[in-house]
Amino acid sequence: MASVAAIGVHAAAPSDDHARAAALVAKMTLPEKVAQLQSAAPAIPRLGIPAYEWWSEGLHGIARNGYATVFPQAIGLAASWNPDLLQQVGRTVSIEARAKFNAVGAGRDHARYQGLTIWSPNINIFRDPRWGRGQETYGEDPYLTGRLAVGFIRGVQGDDPLHPLAIATPKHLAVHSGPEPGRHGFDVDVSPHDLEATYLPAFRAAITEGQAGSVMCAYNALHGTPVCADRWLLATRLRGDWDFAGYVVSDCDAVDDMTRFHYFKPDNAQSSAAALRAGTDLDCGYAYADLLEAVRKGYVKEPVLDTALVRLFAARYRLGELGAKRGGRYADIGPDRVDSEAHRQLALQAALQSMVLLKNAHATLPLRAGLRLAVIGPNADTVETLEANYHGTARAPVTPLQGLRQRFGADHVSYAQGTPIADGVPVAVPESALRTGADIGLKGDYYDTLDFSGKPRITRTDRTIDFDWDHVAPVQGLRADRYAVRWNGELVPPGAGDYTLVVHVDRCFDCAGHDPVRLYVDGKPVAVDDGDGTHVEATLHFADTRPRAIRLELVHSGQDQGVRLQWLAPPAAQLARAEAAVRRADAVIAFVGLSPDVEGEELQIDVPGFDGGDRTDIALPAPQRALLEDVAASGKPLVVVLMSGSAVALNWAQQHADAILAAWYPGEQGGRAIAQTLAGDYNPGGRLPVTFYRSTKDLPPYVSYAMKERTYRYFSGTPLYPFGYGLSYTRFAYGGLELSMPASREKPTSAQRPRECGSDFSRDKASREEESCRRISVAAAAAPTTTPADRHSLQAGQPLTVSVDVRNTGQRAGDEVVQVYLDPPAAPLAPRHALVGFRRVHLAAGESRRVRFELSPRQLSLVDAAGLRAVEAGRYRLFIGGGQPGTTEGVTATFTVVGRAALPR
Numbered sequence: 044m045a046s047v048a049a050i051g052v053h054a055a056a057p058s059d060d061h062a063r064a065a066a067l068v069a070k071m072t073l074p075e076k077v078a079q080l081q082s083a084a085p086a087i088p089r090l091g092i093p094a095y096e097w098w099s100e101g102l103h104g105i106a107r108n109g110y111a112t113v114f115p116q117a118i119g120l121a122a123s124w125n126p127d128l129l130q131q132v133g134r135t136v137s138i139e140a141r142a143k144f145n146a147v148g149a150g151r152d153h154a155r156y157q158g159l160t161i162w163s164p165n166i167n168i169f170r171d172p173r174w175g176r177g178q179e180t181y182g183e184d185p186y187l188t189g190r191l192a193v194g195f196i197r198g199v200q201g202d203d204p205l206h207p208l209a210i211a212t213p214k215h216l217a218v219h220s221g222p223e224p225g226r227h228g229f230d231v232d233v234s235p236h237d238l239e240a241t242y243l244p245a246f247r248a249a250i251t252e253g254q255a256g257s258v259m260c261a262y263n264a265l266h267g268t269p270v271c272a273d274r275w276l277l278a279t280r281l282r283g284d285w286d287f288a289g290y291v292v293s294d295c296d297a298v299d300d301m302t303r304f305h306y307f308k309p310d311n312a313q314s315s316a317a318a319l320r321a322g323t324d325l326d327c328g329y330a331y332a333d334l335l336e337a338v339r340k341g342y343v344k345e346p347v348l349d350t351a352l353v354r355l356f357a358a359r360y361r362l363g364e365l366g367a368k369r370g371g372r373y374a375d376i377g378p379d380r381v382d383s384e385a386h387r388q389l390a391l392q393a394a395l396q397s398m399v400l401l402k403n404a405h406a407t408l409p410l411r412a413g414l415r416l417a418v419i420g421p422n423a424d425t426v427e428t429l430e431a432n433y434h435g436t437a438r439a440p441v442t443p444l445q446g447l448r449q450r451f452g453a454d455h456v457s458y459a460q461g462t463p464i465a466d467g468v469p470v471a472v473p474e475s476a477l478r479t480g481a482d483i484g485l486k487g488d489y490y491d492t493l494d495f496s497g498k499p500r501i502t503r504t505d506r507t508i509d510f511d512w513d514h515v516a517p518v519q520g521l522r523a524d525r526y527a528v529r530w531n532g533e534l535v536p537p538g539a540g541d542y543t544l545v546v547h548v549d550r551c552f553d554c555a556g557h558d559p560v561r562l563y564v565d566g567k568p569v570a571v572d573d574g575d576g577t578h579v580e581a582t583l584h585f586a587d588t589r590p591r592a593i594r595l596e597l598v599h600s601g602q603d604q605g606v607r608l609q610w611l612a613p614p615a616a617q618l619a620r621a622e623a624a625v626r627r628a629d630a631v632i633a634f635v636g637l638s639p640d641v642e643g644e645e646l647q648i649d650v651p652g653f654d655g656g657d658r659t660d661i662a663l664p665a666p667q668r669a670l671l672e673d674v675a676a677s678g679k680p681l682v683v684v685l686m687s688g689s690a691v692a693l694n695w696a697q698q699h700a701d702a703i704l705a706a707w708y709p710g711e712q713g714g715r716a717i718a719q720t721l722a723g724d725y726n727p728g729g730r731l732p733v734t735f736y737r738s739t740k741d742l743p744p745y746v747s748y749a750m751k752e753r754t755y756r757y758f759s760g761t762p763l764y765p766f767g768y769g770l771s772y773t774r775f776a777y778g779g780l781e782l783s784m785p786a787s788r789e790k791p792t793s794a795q796r797p798r799e800c801g802s803d804f805s806r807d808k809a810s811r812e813e814e815s816c817r818r819i820s821v822a823a824a825a826a827p828t829t830t831p832a833d834r835h836s837l838q839a840g841q842p843l844t845v846s847v848d849v850r851n852t853g854q855r856a857g858d859e860v861v862q863v864y865l866d867p868p869a870a871p872l873a874p875r876h877a878l879v880g881f882r883r884v885h886l887a888a889g890e891s892r893r894v895r896f897e898l899s900p901r902q903l904s905l906v907d908a909a910g911l912r913a914v915e916a917g918r919y920r921l922f923i924g925g926g927q928p929g930t931t932e933g934v935t936a937t938f939t940v941v942g943r944a945a946l947p948r
Contacts, residue, residue: 063366064356067092068349076348077334079355080319082292082327086152094152095364097292097325101136101161101199101209102179102433103710104390108156109514109523111139111435112386112711115397117165118688119707121181121732122769123396124860125883126194132393133198135386136161137208139435141376149369156514159209159362161199162259162292163433166192166213166245167220169689169733170753173745174221175642175656178431178688178708182732183754183766185241186878186902189248196253204254206371210358213249215261215294216281217270218242222745223645224655227296228304230264233748235910236872239948241750247285256289256358260323262297269301272314277322284948290324290354298323298330316342324351382438387712394716396858396883399705399729400770401693407680407701409723409772410630416451417628418444419461419621419674420635421470421667422686426509427607428636431688431708432643436513439711443634443684446714450722457628461621461674462614464638465664467650469545469580469609471509475620476610478533478590479504485532485593489518493598495527505530508595508608513549527598530608533590534564538616545580545611546570546595549604556601562608563594574601614666618673630680632721633700635667636687639708643688661739662692675699684717690735692763705731726772728858728883730926735764755927756874767862767878767926773853773888775925780934782921783844784837835937839914840944843903846895847923847934851886858885861894864928867905868917876927879903904946914944 070090078085086094100106103114114120114132144159166188169177181188192213201208218231249255260271270276271293281287301307301314308314312333320343337343363371422428424444430437448456460473479486484506488499501518508530516523536542546560557576562569570579597606625631641648646656652664675681682702685691696703706717719725734755736742741760743752750757755766837843849861863880867873880896904914917940924933
């Protein structure tokens with residue numbers, strides 16, 4: 044594939060599309076122009092313009108528009124450390140978006156989530172593990188985030204910038220990472236150094252290298268100015284320094300927030316005028332409707348609207364959504380490409396590559412064949428912990444329990460839920476508590492009427508009631524927008540006590556009408572919602588364990604997205620079930636962690652440890668810790684599988700569990716990937732994209748955006764697991780480290796005179812002279828070897844080439860993530876270490892490979908207190924290994940930079 048960057052920065056806005064857009068905008072009335080600047084742009088029949096809703100999501104699969112391939116959540120994709128994989132995932136997102144777009148038809152009206160303008164990826168720096176939306180990001184490091192973002196964006200947009208498959212929208216520019224409560228009005232007072240060194244690099248890479256066609260501005264203010272009205276950020280930095288030629292869209296209702304929460308302007312007419320003048324072209328929301336008043340009162344001139352509109356319509360022409368050849372070269376992408384077998388295999392590969400092995404004492408993993416397994420924990424058998432947030436609907440999701448049964452045999456697997464995620468947080472009623480006659484689960488009658496009249500279209504037994512039916516029919520033969528389901532059977536309490544039963548309906552937002560639900564126990568209605576949008580729940584006392592008749596009715600007449608029958612069961616009864624499962628087993632696999640019910644965007648949750656989608660405590664919630672301690676008392680091998688969107692302080696597990704695997708929210712094939720990893724069919728090679736801290740006490744105040752003591756770059760403490768960490772079932776060794784650099788333009792001293800380059804760089808004398816390079820060779824040894832810095836100098840502003848031998852010294856094939864870290868000269872604001880290169884390589888047992896990195900001046904640069912970036916003089920240390928310096932074996936070299944080279948913003 045040709046490099047997008049090689050085509051040129053301005054290739055995203057060819058002149059013919061710009062001219063056509065300008066001609067079209069010139070024909071519009073002022074009211075028509077104002078309407079087209081809002082995300083739900085209406086049709087203009089007289090101009091042949093169909094309605095187009097700009098809002099579409101594709102964070103880890105095309106989202107919120109029916110069946111789609113659901114990949115691991117973004118943080119899991121980041122754990123792969125594989126930009127090529129991200130590019131494949133991005134391309135799958137755009138292909139499935141095209142297929143859904145084509146199903147409606149080019150030139151026709153496209154509703155929300157049916158378009159080709161994808162509001163992904165989220166490349167905010169995950170500065171603090173308490174942020175609930177950190178799961179949507181690529182982690183805490185600006186370089187890793189930037190490389191993965193470039194891969195994903197190139198995949199989404201394709202290799203032809205004149206005719207993109209879709210348009211990617213990196214978000215949220217800039218300096219946005221919680222807290223979720225109050226996010227609509229907070230102001231970030233970040234230092235120039237932290238802004239340039241941490242918060243902006245990934246966005247710069249997304250624009251200058253990824254050539255993203257769009258950018259989303261954030262809710263927050265920066266130094267008192269809401270970023271969607273920040274001329275310095277949007278005009279000077281984005282369009283000026285980075286030469287951005289696309290369009291800017293606001294986060295949803297961010298312009299309205301400028302009036303209501305930032306108090307930036309007294310009304311939306313003036314807030315909208317300020318945002319438009321600053322460079323926000325498109326408003327997700329309704330605030331821009333007041334631009335009509337803004338123009339009439341002189342807050343903004345009509346040509347400013349025209350400038351934004353030309354950018355927007357040029358994008359629609361490029362996509363083939365407008366124009367004579369609507370659909371263009373992608374018109375033949377059909378529905379058979381959605382969740383195709385090839386895409387499902389990619390989802391499995393992505394999930395496998397996301398697995399991070401954190402501990403493996405006594406070679407507990409891989410699990411031996413024939414073991415009887417006790418599968419326990421609240422995340423062992425739930426769909427929501429596969430799909431995470433901003434997701435499509437998985438057609439056939441495989442939970443961990445299902446994956447383990449498929450891999451090891453159902454007769455070798457016993458299951459007990461054991462505990463909820465946290466006190467007060469309901470979890471799906473497990474299969475063990477649902478029965479219809481001799482069958483596990485509840486009998487479901489599915490009707491094509493809304494009043495349960497006539498015969499059911501289909502009757503089946505549902506193992507659990509845990510369904511994502513967003514924009515899909517629950518069974519073949521029903522309409523996606525009109526059906527009713529009645530489940531009947533028995534609820535079997537595991538013990539006496541109080542039970543809270545909850546019917547959780549994934550409610551649509553910004554929609555009219557919700558789905559009525561009714562829950563009956565022993566023939567009596569215990570919880571009813573006639574469509575007002577509340578979740579129904581009832582607390583009942585069961586004095587014994589006899590089965591209770593249960594009936595649940597759902598009428599799908601609105602735009603809600605699925606249904607889950609959940610509970611909070613007595614803790615003692617739950618633990619007793621887990622202990623019984625463990626007694627029958629040879630080993631225990633505990634699925635613990637978090638869920639999208641407790642971490643996410645602006646959630647309505649307030650229980651101990653959680654607040655509005657964020658966390659107040661990064662420890663594993665107390666009920667889950669109690670479960671682990673209880674089952675560990677059996678003395679049987681304990682394998683902990685962490686499913687979460689963030690770091691969790693697994694201190695007890697690190698001390699007492701035999702093995703720990705981080706599986707994130709692994710997507711539709713997650714259960715299969717976990718089972719293959721535990722069985723040894725796949726050798727885990729993922730690495731942590733975030734630091735796992737030991738305690739919330741290790742963290743600075745959550746509201747502070749200062750980077751001091753945040754992330755591996757500035758944290759001075761000892762983490763539980765460091766950024767870049769991950770184990771394997773095999774071993775890797777490093778050697779033959781070589782640094783190559785162009786000769787200095789200055790006359791070298793005798794100690795700096797270049798030596799002739801060897802055959803690694805040239806094959807004859809002429810090519811050696813043309814290279815004019817000098818090579819430093821550092822032999823690998825048991826202990827890292829360094830070379831006196833004054834012998835090997837690099838002129839500031841020149842690139843540095845690094846190469847190293849990596850060998851698989853074990854008995855299994857496996858993936859190694861080769862990581863390059865730079866330790867700069869001591870300076871008050873310099874990071875401890877900085878990732879400057881990485882590559883994931885697959886090596887057979889005994890295989891060796893030479894891996895080469897080209898480090899640009901930007902990768903070798905530092906940022907001063909004023910936010911100015913430069914390559915500075917001084918002595919530097921390079922480390923190459925499978926993780927950070929001091930955490931793994933590797934090789935090192937030192938070199939000296941001579942002079943100073945300032946770099947562009």
